[in-house]
Amino acid sequence: MDRIREYLAFVQRHPEQFVQDPIMPIVLEEEKLRAYEAETGKEVGLLFRSPWFLLAADLIRPEKGELYLYYRILKETDYDGVVILPILEGKAVLLKNYRHGPRRWELELPRGGAELGLSPAEDAVKELWEEMGTKTTELIPLGTVINDTSKVYGALHLFACHIASVGPLQEEECITGVELFTAEECRRAIVDGTIQDSLTIAALTKAMLAGIL
Incomplete structure (x- = not known):
């Protein structure tokens, strides 16, 4: 599984789960996600998929400070x-x-x-x-x-x-x-x-x- 491509495909299916806010914007450009992985050795994107939920590592670009990962549980449905x-x-x-x-x-x-x-x-x-x-x-x-x-x-x-x-x-x-x-x-x-x-x-x-x- 290509973690980043699977992740971005999920973003396309469920944009409501990736609403952007200036206080905690999510990086969604493929080249930037791959560059972060290459530079840090940390896995980004869709880490795990089960029949019930998905585990994702979002890359956050804060107003101040360095990029960091935030882990979330996502679903293919619009409710939990x-x-x-x-x-x-x-x-x-x-x-x-x-x-x-x-x-x-x-x-x-x-x-x-x-x-x-x-x-x-x-x-x-x-x-x-x-x-x-x-x-x-x-x-x-x-x-x-x-x-x-x-x-x-x-x-x-x-x-x-x-x-x-x-x-x-x-x-x-x-x-x-x-x-x-x-x-x-x-x-x-x-x-x-x-x-x-x-x-x-x-x-x-x-x-x-x-x-x-």
Whole structure:
């Protein structure tokens, strides 16, 4: 893979992810990118591609000082993913999920990365069905958040929905159970660290502030 040509091709497909600002302009001229690599020995452009995300090294030309690299996670979609708050009989439904990142069990809401060709709402319905075998006829938008503003392009769309039951769980994704929390129990669990996932905390907080939970 030619890192720089792949990178510039991505720029052409997604110019919105490379908006220029005088405080932190991105170098997008091929000859300048190759010259920087040759002079410094540092890799520039598209470093890694997976089915879910891309890792890029942007070359930044600051107003003052020398050129430097800034690493970002990019996607072929215009949003990062979705988080869904299922509400059953007035209580939040949290999944018991073993997570590889921290290598431990977490209590989380259903969520998933953006899928090419799907809108955020379609993606949310799909994730809800896949992770907990539940269908919904109405999604309540809770707004958006950015997972990590220093590293990630694109927002996560948050939704709530009322469900009638919980179906088969996605055990192959290490989801083994559910727990139901009232709004007050959610508040206590966030404060005492029982719930630590930042995306779950964001969706629960927005729902509670909006009076949905």
